[in-house]
Amino acid sequence: MMKIRSFFSLFFAPSLALERDDSSDYLSLVMVLLVMMATLLLSGASALEGGLVQWRGDLTGRITLQILYQEGGDSIDERASKAISLLQKAQGIKKVERVNDKQMSALLQPWLGEGDLPNDLPIPALIDISLVGATTPHILDDLKMILQSVPHIQLDDHGDWLQDVRKLVDWLVWLSYGLVIFITGTAMLIVVLLVRANVDRQFEMVELLHLVGATDALISWQFERHMALITLKGGVLGSFVAFIAASLVSHFIYQAEFMQVSPWNPVDHWPIFVLMPCVFVVLALLCAKRVCRRMLVELP
Numbered sequence: 619m620m621k622i623r624s625f626f627s628l629f630f631a632p633s634l635a636l637e638r639d640d641s642s643d644y645l646s647l648v649m650v651l652l653v654m655m656a657t658l659l660l661s662g663a664s665a666l667e668g669g670l671v672q673w674r675g676d677l678t679g680r681i682t683l684q685i686l687y688q689e690g691g692d693s694i695d696e697r698a699s700k701a702i703s704l705l706q707k708a709q710g711i712k713k714v715e716r717v718n719d720k721q722m723s724a725l726l727q728p729w730l731g732e733g734d735l736p737n738d739l740p741i742p743a744l745i746d747i748s749l750v751g752a753t754t755p756h757i758l759d760d761l762k763m764i765l766q767s768v769p770h771i772q773l774d775d776h777g778d779w780l781q782d783v784r785k786l787v788d789w790l791v792w793l794s795y796g797l798v799i800f801i802t803g804t805a806m807l808i809v810v811l812l813v814r815a816n817v818d819r820q821f822e823m824v825e826l827l828h829l830v831g832a833t834d835a836l837i838s839w840q841f842e843r844h845m846a847l848i849t850l851k852g853g854v855l856g857s858f859v860a861f862i863a864a865s866l867v868s869h870f871i872y873q874a875e876f877m878q879v880s881p882w883n884p885v886d887h888w889p890i891f892v893l894m895p896c897v898f899v900v901l902a903l904l905c906a907k908r909v910c911r912r913m914l915v916e917l918p
Contacts, residue, residue, distance in 0.1 A: 656894060657856065685743035688769065698743040806901055809905045810906075849898050
């Protein structure tokens with residue numbers, strides 16, 4: 619019975635008036651900014667990885683054939699029709715489709731503006747080739763042999779340049795993770811410094827509590843609870859601000875004319891926005907407990 623009473627006394631013990639400390643307001647504001655940045659970085663990294671996986675899935679087993687402009691000889695339309703006819707007879711090809719003028723206009727709209735394509739502009743014809751399986755060098759060699767009778771063509775394997783995008787995304791993701799760790803460490807350092815300052819400022823009260831028989835756990839809990847409440851308040855507000863900011867960014871990306879789908883939907887990453895404040899609170903509790911207990915042990 620005494621152990622249960624001691625346990626509940628930790629939660630309902632009288633406070634050391636730490637809430638009236640002016641530094642608490644500044645720490646809450648700092649926590650808002652730090653949690654907001656950490657949440658945005660982590661959700662952005664997750665969105666980059668998810669978007670690249672989806673993008674790779676969409677481009678796996680697809681090759682683009684360009685029928686380039688040439689002076690003299692057969693026209694682009696004639697060579698495109700011949701290439702499509704040859705590809706439709708080849709094995710391992712699931713679908714062959716030429717990109718029409720409307721789709722080409724949409725692709726070139728960011729550079730050429732709205733309207734029909736100029737007739738005198740040497741724009742190549744694009745043929746989208748969908749394979750039964752994944753793209754391999756052997757398949758590319760076979761396609762080149764099949765299309766050797768069609769002059770001035772170019773086969774583009776999306777996997778070649780997608781590897782460079784993969785490296786860039788990996789670099790950005792690891793950079794984001796590193797910044798999240800740095801931001802979290804900075805927040806915990808601030809907690810440590812503030813706990814030490816609070817213990818030093820409340821030195822006389824801590825001594826008095828020791829004299830009347832208060833345990834180190836009871837005294838330490840006052841500072842731990844204070845840090846947890848400040849971190850929780852700043853963390854929840856920071857995560858909410860991050861969610862609003864991510865939603866606005868997602869909306870602007872979706873509204874952009876050159877993007878059909880926004881790669882960053884904050885709703886899909888809601889666990890990050892929910893768990894990030896909890897992680898900061900737990901770490902703040904652990905840091906405050908370790909620092910405060912160590913200082914109390916050193917007191918006479």
